Amino acid sequence: MIGISTPEYVFIRASIISIRAIAPLSILYCGFCIIHPPHSIFSKVVLAWAAIESAFYFLLYLPRKRFLQRPARHPELLSYEDRQELFQRACKTIPNPEYYLSKWFLGAPLEEIKRENVKDFFRWAFLNTGDFDISDNEELEGYTDGVERLLGRKIEPGRGKAKCLRLTVDEVGMMHRPFVWYMIVGVVDTLTAAYLRYNSFTLYRTPMRHWLGVFPFRNCSLFTRRISPAPNISYWYRPHTSKTRLPILFIHGISIGLYSYAQFLAEITKEDALEADDGQTGIIALEIMPISFRLTQPTLDKAETCRQINAILKAHGWNKVVLATHSYGSVISTHLLQTPSTAPKLGPILLIDPVTFLLHLPDVAYNFTARKPRQANEHQLYYFASKDMMVAHTLSRHFFWSQNILWKEDIKSRDVTVSLGGRDLIVDTETVGRYLAGVDLKYEGVSWKGADWVGQGLDVLWFPTCDHAQAFERKAERKRLVDVVRAYSRGRDVEDLP
Template identity: 50%
Template sequence: MIGTSKPEYYFILVCIVGLHYLAPLALIYCASNIILHGIKAAAYRVPLIIEVIAVAESLFFLCVFLPYRAYLQREAVHPPLPTYEERKELFRLCNDNIPNPEAYLRKWFLGAELSEIRRENVKEFLLWAFFNRGGPPRDDDEELEEYVSEMEQLLGRPIEPGWGNAKCLRLTLDEVKMLHRSLVWYLCVGFVDFLTYMTLLYHGFHFHRTRLSRFFTLFPFRFQSLFTSYHSPAKHTMYWHRPHTSKTKLPVLFVHGIGIGYYPYTNFLSELNSTAGIESSNPDEQVGIIAIEIMPVSFRITHHALGREELCAEIDQIMLEHFGPEQKFVLASHSYGTVVTTHLLKNPSIAKRIGPIVLIDPVSILLHLPDVAYNFTRRLPVSANEHQLHYFASMDMGVSHTLSRHFFWNQNILWKDDLDGRRMTASLSGRDLIVDTTAVGRYLCDRPKSVLGGYTDEPDLVSIEDPSGSESSTLRLRGGEMDYENIDQEWKSRAWQGTGIDVIWHQDLDHAQVFDSRTSRLKLIAVIRAYCEER
């Protein structure tokens, strides 16, 4: 992710304008050429390369983008309706973890005034969020009334009856919003993919392709697939593998986030088996790595995102191929990959083999909060990093379709209880433009029995253990609730313990920037290497 400086702002705007308006200019050129010259338009009047690009971009826009965009507007196939008890429990968990109820409601309603968010508006939102459907209330109206009443208690005021002018964000029901990508852009993606291939090969990774009969189901085409002898046991899922030779350490499964594939992670993956930049020749130091590729969120034109069960089944096939049926492993994931982590943790046959977990810029924790959905899909970009996120990620055809038709928040959300006592480290960035990392950090670090040293004799004071070993500090409570202005500083600076839930806080980093700096990467690598020691 780029920064927010003026030079970066102008740079990203130039890139967006150059890539986005290439197709309209090509269409205008071809149309005017035909109108002015008729059948003689085929005889080129400018350098051949310009003619070729103009015709190719025009055909791609008319014959691929327009029909594909219409195709991707098909309705989502929602998962089965949870039971009444499951809905009640999910609603309770959500309500118990809303830092600012008014801001929560307004953001789900795209910034509408509270006076315009009325009872029927809230029911429309709840029908999508907890019942996986749109339309008016039916026999579920009584249950909806229960939820609205509990929301009124949370807000501390009644919600007016009837309809207001507010419109809520209903990700899997709303239009799939996307912007055209030029052929030149896909050529860039293909070139970066080839660089990634060569880099990971150099560092001892093997690329495992799917069947060659699926070669044309992915664009830009991966010609490196024609030269690898390694095959994926899964139908759709390709991956990178580095053999596990250590007999005393756990291997690692890694899942990337939305972006251009594994290019931003090459240094991170290659450094997992090195110390001070030098790779050990000791086989017992060589930790095996499987890096799963999620093509629908990697700026490609390909198959739609796999459902939860199908994706877990394919990842399980891959792990059985390399790790075997009993081998535990460290599970690490970044951003969208943390959603895959949620699915794996909720799959019984896989969960029993999952050891410690590392979540980097996690989007799955507190996913009921509107920040991830709003910031990624609805926020109008202003700064350079927001423009980069909006154009290159949010408006990509595959990414937009995945989030709008195959992203079901109630399946993807991760609660602390889902960790089932595993050791876990979350890497959070203070300037994250997608996730409310402060809310996530507070939630993860709010552990009264393990973190708080115990209540003092004074009812409005609480003693906090300093993990560095120094004297405990005392923080004042406000009406029985923690004074987060003080405790924020404590959990953000707390030393990594390696037991229970840990948070690594990067105050000055944005989403995904943790992989840009060797210093911040090494912090993550140290955690993963420590977790690999668990047998």
């Protein structure tokens, strides 16, 4: 993640404008060449590229965009009792009710958020629908009364002009990526694959019949005979030979695959030199293609994701692992914790920049999908991540907050470390940190940020100057994460952990 300086702002804005200009300029050039056919070799080469970009836009992007607007298939509705319990838990962890309401309504003036507007929001949030049904009115009135108690005031009757954010009901917001962008992604993927192979990782690809289902096509898949036992999930594998340590399962976030994490994974392996007599620590690093800036099949649902990950662990005989995840990977970790077949296989857990704690608050959904970017890092997130075709579809049609939310109670019997950045542009890390530390959510002190890492129970690592994902980019912070994973693998504390 880039910073917020003026040069970085100029760079990222120029990059985005240049990339977005490719398709319209290509279409115009093709039209011009119909009238004035090119004669020079250079002009013909440019025309060939422009024709590819134009075809890519009209024949792939536009039809696929329409296809991906299909309604979400929501999970089974929670029972009435479970919905009431979830609502009460959420109400107890809303530090600023006015802010909560305003942000879920996209920053609308509070006087425009009236009773019917609030019921629209809860119709989506708790009933998984945007459709009116008179039989739901009594329950929705109860939720609205609950918000009034939080606000300490009445909400005006009727309907105002405010529109709420309804992630899995609203239109999937995406922006076109030119053909050349995907070629860049392919080059980065190939270089990442070479780096991982150099560091003793082996790719377990999906069956070759799926090769054409991922674009850009993956060159690395052509150079391995190893086939993943999970038909939709490829992964990089380092054998586990240690007799005393636990292997590691890593799940990445929204990125060009494992590119942002390759150095982190390599540094875990380099620490093995200190324990050569015991063998090496095994690592499985999953590849989640729908959040890797590719054109591919939609993301798997919760049950199928857990089933396929369990198949991978079974294939390698891993009955207990250290789980490390970043950002969106915390969603999958939540699903693994909730699934009886996988939960017992999870040992200690490291959650880096998790998005699942206090997910009922508006920050993650608003900041990732609805915020109008202003600073350089916000523009980078908005265009290159939020508006990517498959990332947008994953968040708008497969991201169900009530299914993805993780409470402290869900991990109270486990050893868990949560890493938070003080300048995170997606997560309200101040509130999440206070929640995890067990202090009042309105508490303004900083004492909880300096707590020592213990390695037992719930630990919070606070990186005050890190933005989202920047802990992987900085040597000192990355080393602390590596130390935590290694300590969990060894099953004992790290005495020299800063």
